[in-house]
């Protein structure tokens with residue numbers, strides 16, 4: 539196709555990256571390249587990508603050196619969506635991409651709107667935003683709220699398998715009346731295919747979302763579609779603050795998880811309204827940019843999820 543953009547995706551076999559590749563391929567508007575680490579080049583997912591005419595270029599984000607610039611040759615747009623541990627190496631990717639003439643770098647965000655000093659993972663991503671602006675490469679920052687896939691607890695048959703996860707899910711902090719935004723992971727590729735072809739999103743922050751609900755509303759939806767009754771564990775804001783503090787001392791994944799929960803269920807950072815505020819980055823609303831996209835709602839997801847899980 540004439541004038542088609544060439545898009546390179548890091549993390550193309552991961553949760554977010556796979557959806558992005560699907561959206562790009564389904565749109566039929568892009569030449570798609572996946573940057574795959576050498577150890578994974580024969581994985582079934584990578585073979586599948588090859589059969590879908592995705593070009594494979596090899597790059598291990600744990601061992602980035604000068605040769606990384608070869609990966610960016612002929613690329614217009616880079617989308618970074620590999621696992622979160624690879625966030626810091628993005629600085630080297632940005633330098634190499636800029637040198638190779640990449641026009642747009644979409645960093646590894648794909649999360650909830652926030653301000654600095656609340657969540658360490660957000661702060662780490664904000665450092666990359668600063669670096670992108672300092673280097674002067676074109677960019678679009680994209681957030682998605684929480685994935686709808688983490689909104690609901692496993693229903694009756696499966697919840698015994700995940701007691702820790704289940705208790706975390708059924709915990710309602712405070713009154714449970716704080717709204718949070720969600721996107722079905724399957725919809726993000728559809729949004730991204732539109733965003734990268736849209737000049738209005740150049741050097742902007744775009745917020746994609748499918749639905750918004752409080753924890754109590756999510757409980758109500760879960761009960762409606764599972765046919766069961768979920769007994770909440772009630773927790774005060776002070777109790778959650780103590781848990782966050784303890785998890786910060788321990789660090790790692792639990793720290794990220796509890797900081798996330800505090801941010802969206804207590805502070806209420808993860809809302810469409812906040813994403814648009816200047817202090818959160820003045821996001822463009824992807825639903826306003828692309829009103830024809832009909833992302834899946836929490837109810838639509840729950841209907842299918844509890845149908846399968848029970």
Ligand SMILES: NC(=O)c1ccc[n+]([C@@H]2O[C@H](COP(=O)([O-])OP(=O)(O)OC[C@H]3O[C@@H](n4cnc5c(N)ncnc54)[C@H](OP(=O)(O)O)[C@@H]3O)[C@@H](O)[C@H]2O)c1
Pocket residue numbers: 548549550551552553554555573574575577578581597598599600601619620621622624646647648649650682683684685688
């Ligand atoms: N909004 C939400 O609710 C939510 C939830 C979870 C995550 N996130 C965010 O989404 C973003 C992506 O996370 P994810 O969960 O989608 O990631 P993920 O599924 O954990 O990503 C795995 C991908 O990263 C690749 N990868 C890992 N190490 C690599 C390396 N050294 N070199 C090259 N590729 C490597 C893997 O390749 P292999 O095939 O080689 O293993 C795979 O493609 C992160 O920024 C994360 O914070 C958001």
